[in-house]
Amino acid sequence: MTKESYRPVVAVAGATGTQGGAAARSLLDQGFRVRALTRTPGSAAAHALRALGAEVHAADFDDRTSLEAALRGADGLFAMSTPFGSHPDTEARQGIDLLEAARGVGHIVFTSAAHADRGTGIPHFESKYRIERHLRGLGVPWTILGPAAFMDNYTVEWSLEGLREGRFVLPMPPDRPLTLIPSRDIGAFAAHVLARPQEFAGRRIDIASDELTCREIADALTGVCGRPIVFERLPVAHVEAFSADLAAMFRYFTEVGLDVDVEALRRDFPETGWQRFATWAAERTWPAC
Template sequence: MDRPLILVAGATGNQGGAVVDALLEHSGQWRVRALTRDPSGAPGKVLAARGVEVVAGDMADKESLKQALKGAYGVFGVQNSRTAGLKGEVQQGITLVDAARAAGVEHFVYASVGGVERVRGIPHFDTKWEIEQHLRAAGLPATLLRPTTFMDVFTMRGASVGLGMMAAALGPRKSLQMVAVRDIGVFARLAFEQPETYTGQALELAGDQLTVPDIATRLKAAGRPGRYARVPRVLLRAMGKEARMLFWFEESGYNADIPALRKQHPGLLTLKTWLAQTSGLEAA
């Protein structure tokens, strides 16, 4: 019997790439098809060399999705407002959902954002909530993954500025939940593997919860830059809507049940173990 085919939209991005990695870890169970605008590009060639079927398509173009979705049992969907714009993100998400429904897809796993059902006024949360609502209305069997802050942001260029902004909003004692992108891929695979458990579920995803000073301490211990200067709150307020997320972190913030998630995925990474993996150091 043929292995079920999973189409991964956004396969050359961080979350989509993590889903591809997780599915390939169980390659005897799945066939993996990657959707990309340019299969001939370097990222597409790397995927093809790993045994992934790479197809051309645009999430905003329903016609281009028909062939990509042919024979697909499941779809993983993620959109990025930074590259597509806010309106473009919604258009891509809705178009992919509609194309998947028309193709008879049996399980749609959508990457949203943690807390999306509890807060309004954060632009890139509102777009994902609109896509979630459309997915529900479409009636597709679906699992919603709602990741919290990516651990990766703490090692990116400009991370010290981000930490300073978080310190301004959270202070020294309020904690922030976070998740390794790799673990988003694992939960997507679990959803496809166990549809009887995950269909209809919305999972807020985190593997650790730390204060800003503790984040800095973990970074320094792993040999990463952990210095930051607390940004004046008046500057945050001047940012308008862009700072809404930071103030929401202070007001209530993410609420993932980390112990319950770890029961489902015992290898769920903490910031310390993620840093050890990414820096080549061994976790104590």
């Protein structure tokens, strides 16, 4: 194989999840060989990635040997960590173990969270920042991406329940701007970075595709649903009853906010095709509508 025909190999952690799956698809579209790392190699999502040309490798965040085997010889790694369903300390440990297993990888892109490096006090932001600090001292070329709030969260059952009643519900003021990003754009920008590792080495970039108030989000959902959707502010105490972590996040969004320069990203990296919320929503199927 000549140097010109060599296709770099990128391992993708959490490849059968929303964010990792988006990264895997974007990397495949750009001609990379993709190793999809997953605990569920027999799942429908894993089979879908195989059909697109990915190699699926069984790997578990709690099994260092499986991680090392899956990462051996890889040119790059899309790394992520998952806070929910576990304790933030568990997220940090698993993320650091993944990085340690990737010491021989050529370039690591880690998706953290916007503002995670600013002392937010949000537990799952702080755990990601612990992973960031470890990555910086690992001795491997790296790039850190900090996605803003996920548009994809509005398609989960908790949000759909409100939409069925004509309500878009969040524990935030109606006119407080919120920066947003879909998983598709996270994956597309990560692939852009991995295609140009020298350009992005040692950089931390917060990313978002749009900025809207909660009232404007409700208006956009009105457009795709074809019936009125009104914004309703949920008391943050209701969120705290089941997750102090999420409550801390929404307090931060309300009191400080996520100041990601959306227009600069659109100007500097047009290849990503950053999706406005209305465009993203129009491409979805909304069973609650």
